[in-house]
Amino acid sequence: MLVVDVNEFYSPTGGGVRTYIDRKMSIMADMGHELICIACGKEDRVEERAGGGKIIYIKSPGLPFDKNYGLFSRAEPIWRWLDQLQPDVVETSSPWRPAWIVGKWQGGALKSFFMHNDNIAAYPMRWLEGLAPPEQIEEACAIYARYMNRFLTLYDTVVTNGPALQKRLTRRGVRIDAAMTLGIERSHFSPSLRDERLRAAMLRQIGLPPEGHLLIGIGRHHGEKRWPLVIDAVRMAGDKLPVGLMLLGTGPESKRLEVRIDGNPHIRLFRPVYERNELARIMASADALIHGSEAEPFGLVPSEAMASGLPLIVPDTGGCAEVADPLTSETYRARDTAAAAAAIHRLFAREPAILRKAAIVAAGRVRTDREHAVDLMAYYQSLIDARDGTGVSAARRA
Template structure:
């Protein structure tokens, strides 16, 4: 099976969509399938991947507020690429121009809309949270759901990346045909990678001794990640506890986050770690993983942390809430720094050995991305078979 993913959210500089696509490409190649990602680039070029698959970059304008991402603008260029590759399946995940470009293409492939994010949750609710309830915001944004349904009606299948997204969309009357829960690359992550010397070194970077508490946050510096909530909470909890926080990431909000941290000696920003083995070692070595976004559709990085044996502190809604089990996690009211600070205090009042033991047991049950890929291929084959049966 050849799949072409017209993916406006794929960035060569990182992000969850890139991690997902790169790994899926390798898995599908091992299964005898081919994934070609059509991505926004600064120039037209094709990047072949070892073992199969490729990234086909189309020269595209940059997104105004985040130069790491681009915007597909040329319908003809997309259609030419799809004609060239003649896929069995076309995937798309952008609800804007690419959704219509794919819907209007006249090729033989089935068309799949893969929901990776929800703009109502990530943007409208974030922007308007101070003036209206979530229910009122959803009602006010019903026009967006009706807009989505118009192009979804022209796709053969609509899949989401997890139960949280499915529940959210169906509650608003948006079509979902299948929930294809994501998984992680389990080859890299393990509690056995815990390195006490690395933990001590990271605490020292935060100006704390070896008996201090070490939290890790990972993600883009973007408003939807709610880093100010996490930073404020750590600073509040730090008034009573020796808590250090390491944040791995970068993005359009880096300067604002630096200002938010100010002269706090116990919070450090570091660039993203792209070496998976090194990242896994860091995850396994911290005392806890902490996350701020309550709009996360799927907790990919949370599952990686859990597979590394890291207990966690996460919001009580969104994809990360699905990861959290009271045996190894504390939750807090999303967007509330006071609630998050209280969760940090509860977390470090618990027996650390029991927390880590519970997380270690859960680590063995984290879903793999190979399971996800196999289920997705089976779903696409069933859609193709139904189409063929109708045509017979």
């Protein structure tokens, strides 16, 4: 099966989307399939992957507020590539121009709209919080759900990356046909990579002794991640605990986060770690991962942390809450700094040896990206098999 993903969110310097596509490409090649990603680029070029698949970059304007990403502006270059490639399945996930570009392409491929994010939770609900209850904000944004349902009529199937997003969008009346829960490269992460000397060195970098508590946060410095909440919660918890935070990432909010930290020696920003083996060692050597975003549709980084044997401190709604193991995690009321600080206290009040053993057991239960790919390909194949002689799938006729 040839799958082409028209992906406006893929970038060589990106985060979760880049990781997902690169791994999916490799896994599908091992399964005998091929994945080709059409992405925005600074120039037209094709990047062949040694293990199978390729990235086709189409010259596109960059986002004005984040030059790591671009925007597809014209349909014709994408249509030409799709006409040439003749895929069995074409996917896209952006609700803006790509949704209509792929939806209006006249080829015979199965068309799948893959919901990877929640723009309502990431933007208006964050911008307007405090001005109105979340229910009123959602109701005011109902026009966006109606907009999505218009272009979704062009697709054979609409899938989400997990149950959190499926529940959220279904509640708003958005068409969803299936939830294809994501997974991670679990074999890459392991509790066995824990290094006490590395842990002590990281604690020294944030001014804490070996008996201190090392929290780690990983992700883009973007408003939807709610790092200011995390920083404030760690500072608040630090009034009673020797706890500190290493925050790995970069983005448009980096300077504001530095201001927020305000010289606190136990909270520091660090550049992203792109080398997977090094990142896996760092994760395994921390004491817990903390996250602030209730808008996460799937907890990719929390899943990697769990596979590394880390407990989690995450909001009680969204993708992070869906993947959190209750035996090794503490959840807190979303958007509540004091609740997050209390969750830090609760986690470190647990018996460390018991918590460590439970976290190691939980690490082996984390869903893998291979399981996700197998389920997704089987689902697509079932829709292709259901087609009749007109070339229109059963799902689309329905």
